[in-house]
Amino acid sequence: xxxxxxxxxxxxxxxxxxxxxxxxxxxxxxxxxxxxxxxxxxxxxxxxxxxxxxxxxxxxxxxxxxxxxxxxxxxxxxxxxxxxxxxxxxxxxxxxxxxxxxxxxxxxxxxxxxxxxxxxxxxxxxxxxxxxxxxxxxxxxxxxxxxxxxxxxxxxxxxxxxxxxxxxxxxxxxxxxxxxxxxxxxxxxxxxxxxxxxxxxxxxxxxxxxxxxxxxxxxxxxxxxxxxxxxxxxxxxxxxxxxxxxxxxxxxxxxxxxx
Amino acid sequence: xxxxxxxxxxxxxxxxxxxxxxxxxxxxxxxxxxxxxxxxxxxxxxxxxxxxxxxxxxxxxxxxxxxxxxxxxxxxxxxxxxxxxxxxxxxxxxxxxxxxxxxxxxxxxxxxxxxxxxxxxxxxxxxxxxxxxxxxxxxxxxxxxxxxxxxxxxxxxxxxxxxxxxxxxxxxxxxxxxxxxxxxxxxxxxxxxxxxxxxxxxxxxxxxxxxxxxxxxxxxxxxxxxxxxxxxxxxxxxxxxxxxxxxxxxxxxxxxxxxxxxxxxxxxxxxxxxxxxxxxxxxxxxxxxxxxxxxxxxxxxxxxxxxxxxxxxxxxxxxxxxxxxxxxxxxxxxxxxxxxxxxxxxxxxxxxxxxxxxxxxxxxxxxxxxxxx
Numbered sequence: 278x279x280x281x282x283x284x285x286x287x288x289x290x291x292x293x294x295x296x297x298x299x300x301x302x303x304x305x306x307x308x309x310x311x312x313x314x315x316x317x318x319x320x321x322x323x324x325x326x327x328x329x330x331x332x333x334x335x336x337x338x339x340x341x342x343x344x345x346x347x348x349x350x351x352x353x354x355x356x357x358x359x360x361x362x363x364x365x366x367x368x369x370x371x372x373x374x375x376x377x378x379x380x381x382x383x384x385x386x387x388x389x390x391x392x393x394x395x396x397x398x399x400x401x402x403x404x405x406x407x408x409x410x411x412x413x414x415x416x417x418x419x420x421x422x423x424x425x426x427x428x429x430x431x432x433x434x435x436x437x438x439x440x441x442x443x444x445x446x447x448x449x450x451x452x453x454x455x456x457x458x459x460x461x462x463x464x465x466x467x468x469x470x471x472x473x474x475x476x477x478x479x480x481x482x483x484x485x486x487x488x489x490x491x492x493x494x495x496x497x498x499x500x501x502x503x504x505x506x507x508x509x510x511x512x513x514x515x516x517x518x519x520x521x522x523x524x525x526x527x528x529x530x531x532x533x534x535x536x
Numbered sequence: 537x538x539x540x541x542x543x544x545x546x547x548x549x550x551x552x553x554x555x556x557x558x559x560x561x562x563x564x565x566x567x568x569x570x571x572x573x574x575x576x577x578x579x580x581x582x583x584x585x586x587x588x589x590x591x592x593x594x595x596x597x598x599x600x601x602x603x604x605x606x607x608x609x610x611x612x613x614x615x616x617x618x619x620x621x622x623x624x625x626x627x628x629x630x631x632x633x634x635x636x637x638x639x640x641x642x643x644x645x646x647x648x649x650x651x652x653x654x655x656x657x658x659x660x661x662x663x664x665x666x667x668x669x670x671x672x673x674x675x676x677x678x679x680x681x682x683x684x685x686x687x688x689x690x691x692x693x694x695x696x697x698x699x700x701x702x703x704x705x706x707x708x709x710x711x712x713x714x715x716x717x718x719x720x721x722x723x724x725x726x727x728x729x730x731x732x733x734x735x736x737x738x739x740x741x742x743x744x745x746x747x748x749x750x751x752x753x754x755x756x757x758x759x760x761x762x763x764x765x766x767x768x769x770x771x772x773x774x775x776x777x778x779x780x781x782x783x784x785x786x787x788x789x790x791x792x793x794x795x796x797x798x799x800x801x802x803x804x805x806x807x808x809x810x811x812x813x814x815x816x817x818x819x820x821x822x823x824x825x826x827x828x829x830x831x832x833x834x835x836x837x838x839x840x841x842x843x844x845x846x847x848x849x850x851x852x853x854x855x856x857x858x859x860x861x862x863x864x865x866x867x868x869x870x871x872x873x874x875x876x877x878x879x880x881x882x883x884x885x886x887x888x889x890x891x892x893x894x895x896x897x898x899x900x901x902x903x904x905x906x907x908x909x
Contacts, residue, residue, distance in 0.1 A: 441592055
């Protein structure tokens with residue numbers, strides 16, 4: 278595991294996000310190191326997705342700074358938004374595949390936008406990304422509406438990988454999947470993480486995924502983030518964290534991983 | 537900038553990879569891959585030592601190019617610190633290569649006949665579905681007689697407001713303007729014969745018999761037919777209709793019938809308004825352009841009209857209303873799967889309902905002539 282000596286991929290400092298009178302983030306700090314899988318958890322309405330949107334530069338925070346690879350996201354978003362978005366890949370909660378394009382066209386969409394390569398190469402790249410996420414070749418010509426939930430998540434991941442980012446954001450990648458598909462997705466993530474040397478930031482509610490894949494976890498409590506390893510989280514005395522990691526569901530997930 | 541250089545002769549080949557090998561350089565790399573010779577024999581060593589930042593996509597493209605060499609005669613090896621994902625890509629490629637058996641297309645004549653057959657069958661299925669849909673609506677209305685609650689009065693009122701009251705301004709304006717145009721053109725032609733007064737006949741008969749109801753129906757088809765399809769379509773996408781069914785509530789009863797009934801009630805009323813506005817427009821134009829006073833206009837109007845003229849227009853309104861509402865709601869219920877379907881079927885709803893309205897109008901015209909109505 279990379280220690281604090283190497284520069285952080287993501288550094289968030291003193292982040293404040295407000296919606297009207299409601300303060301969602303109140304001085305949130307976060308650092309993500311290269312080549313780790315970082316899990317973000319928190320109760321409903323604690324602003325996990327808002328944090329993600331802020332890091333991506335899709336939302337301007339009320340205060341605080343967000344840096345990706347040492348560069349201020351707000352500055353990047355204003356000056357060179359295209360190179361900003363090329364530095365990361367994102368999958369959204371419901372896949373967010375463009376419904377009028379088939380899977381291959383969805384994967385090729387960002388490639389067409391940035392590079393002028395031939396149709397043959399585009400087809401090969403689509404096939405590569407499908408192969409990386411473990412989708413069969415005939416998935417290429419299917420439309421998003423014809424895919425199962427697990428395939429949608431994989432296709433969205435393939436699209437996120439198409440620009441070869443080193444940093445991957447996943448918003449609830451296993452939500453709505455059956456346990457077997459979810460477990461398969463966890464394995465896929467670990468495989469890609471090791472093979473492609475990705476840094477992964479993932480929002481998840483799935484304790485199994487958390488225990489299987491994440492090296493560190495950040496919990497949003499009272500607008501701030503508590504960051505620790507999973508073992509550290511299990512010893513934490515904060516009531517919400519204790520409830521979260523020691524509920525009946527958590528104990529079952531823990532047993533599988535450690536027992 | 538060169539990304540690759542082939543050196544060697546006979547059976548001993550070296551491929552030197554150099555410079556930028558990231559995804560951004562893929563266009564140049566592709567061009568240089570294409571000029572590699574078609575066949576090579578012996579051994580080929582790819583030297584990665586001077587390639588910078590190799591991207592997965594570029595390496596993948598190289599592997600595909602190398603795969604075009606006959607593997608029986610060429611032994612490909614990699615040296616000089618190849619990218620860490622090379623092995624992964626080689627595995628994936630081997631997997632895909634095996635799976636890449638192209639399906640054979642059927643002969644074209646067979647395919648065309650097949651297409652025609654499928655189309656005919658689909659039309660048959662569609663016709664049955666339309667009939668089924670109509671039957672369900674009639675059943676619900678039939679059941680409503682002993683059980684008036686099934687008519688959903690509050691939702692009926694909402695649709696009457698949305699499709700009727702809010703349409704009054706646009707329907708009035710268009711009826712007024714069109715009848716002014718007809719009167720204006722009519723006046724120009726008829727004044728050549730000194731038959732100015734017959735402008736009144738022209739305007740009143742055309743507005744009351746045809747244009748009032750037809751224009752209203754077309755406007756309503758554009759406004760409400762599309763709204764019906766889109767509203768119900770979105771509910772379909774959200775699985776709301778399935779939820780209703782699962783609660784034992786018939787979606788036809790709560791979604792379709794109120795819309796159909798509302799339009800059947802509203803369209804005749806809108807037609808009356810359109811008729812009135814049309815006559816007002818005609819009256820105004822004859823007053824200003826032909827200097828025919830209003831008293832003479834109303835006198836001539838009564839002369840020109842047969843007792844049935846007004847009814848010949850109005851009687852068509854409920855039929856048009858039913859066509860528009862049924863096409864709109866039917867297309868809405870057909871939406872499945874995606875946002876694209878929603879857009880397509882909403883368009884289909886508007887185009888088809890206008891088509892059916894005009895077709896029905898033509899049939900009415902023939903019928904009225906036959907029975908001298």
